[in-house]
Amino acid sequence: MNLEDIKKPENIVYRKTPLLTDAIMHYCPGCSHGTVHKIIAEVIDEMGIQDKTIAISPVGCSVFAYNYIDVDWQEAAHGRAPALATATKRLNPDKYVFTYQGDGDLASIGTAEIIHACSRGENIVVIFINNGIYGMTGGQMAPTTLLGMKTATTPYGRDAKLNGFPMVIAPMIAQLDGTAFITRQAVHTAAAARKAKAAIRKAFEYSMKDIGLSFVEIVATCNSGWKMSPVEANKWMVENMFAKYPLGDIKDVLK
Amino acid sequence: MAFKGAIEVDTQRCKGCSVCVENCPTKSIGLSRSVNNKGYHYAEMIADTCIGCSNCAVVCPDSVITVYRVKIQ
Numbered sequence: 570m571n572l573e574d575i576k577k578p579e580n581i582v583y584r585k586t587p588l589l590t591d592a593i594m595h596y597c598p599g600c601s602h603g604t605v606h607k608i609i610a611e612v613i614d615e616m617g618i619q620d621k622t623i624a625i626s627p628v629g630c631s632v633f634a635y636n637y638i639d640v641d642w643q644e645a646a647h648g649r650a651p652a653l654a655t656a657t658k659r660l661n662p663d664k665y666v667f668t669y670q671g672d673g674d675l676a677s678i679g680t681a682e683i684i685h686a687c688s689r690g691e692n693i694v695v696i697f698i699n700n701g702i703y704g705m706t707g708g709q710m711a712p713t714t715l716l717g718m719k720t721a722t723t724p725y726g727r728d729a730k731l732n733g734f735p736m737v738i739a740p741m742i743a744q745l746d747g748t749a750f751i752t753r754q755a756v757h758t759a760a761a762a763r764k765a766k767a768a769i770r771k772a773f774e775y776s777m778k779d780i781g782l783s784f785v786e787i788v789a790t791c792n793s794g795w796k797m798s799p800v801e802a803n804k805w806m807v808e809n810m811f812a813k814y815p816l817g818d819i820k821d822v823l824k
Numbered sequence: 825m826a827f828k829g830a831i832e833v834d835t836q837r838c839k840g841c842s843v844c845v846e847n848c849p850t851k852s853i854g855l856s857r858s859v860n861n862k863g864y865h866y867a868e869m870i871a872d873t874c875i876g877c878s879n880c881a882v883v884c885p886d887s888v889i890t891v892y893r894v895k896i897q
Contacts, residue, residue, distance in 0.1 A: 599841030603885025759879035
């Protein structure tokens, strides 16, 4: 059987989901954002909730997320996506509302908003992309940057005495009673991406059960900011990021 | 039961990050010698050993890969 016989429409087992637009993503080659956008689009497509989803885009590399996933979007001020999502969900309780935020957005300027949204137990989904760096502005230190990690503003590595310790958001908000589901995932391999997709689907389902906020952290790479190739960045993430940010479910109130 | 697969790459959208190459269990995918309009070495099938597992397409950040699969007796 030659390849042309296999390449027929009835044999397709995987194709780009129609919820992703045809716009070419502006992300660097190998950026985790593209994979995460794709699995979110697939979840929305599989659940059949395209017309019931409202997404809030952040400030950061993923500020243009509204160009890529074909649902209704709002653009929040830097870090304020959970506040905007709170209003959106309270006014439209029958809609699925999610925010998509990076670590500069959520863990730095938006710390107050995320903690209070969690504390209030808003029925929203928060997708948190943690790559330990400010990617968009040129690779400066973020609150989640690992100790010893070199960035544009910590050229000799992050020093705890000078720059403080990395901020680990997920266990911190797990202590708040308003959160329902907190998990940490990655998308560097196909198996990890499939698990992350299942976690995002669960988070979307929980957001309709009136039990609190669902939080999916994705440990991601920023190969341009880390000054590595995409493949090297994935290896570096497994060796270094996972030690500080181990994968797995942190909290699930329905278990 | 065995499977035989094939992939089709949207070469003009591919950015040649080679994350798919690392994730292929049968080493059927590699980067091309030629480049696309943006100057990237795009992904392509380099061996006839594809089993259609879709791993490459699942990890592709730019969603450029379509996977086909047939059962063979």
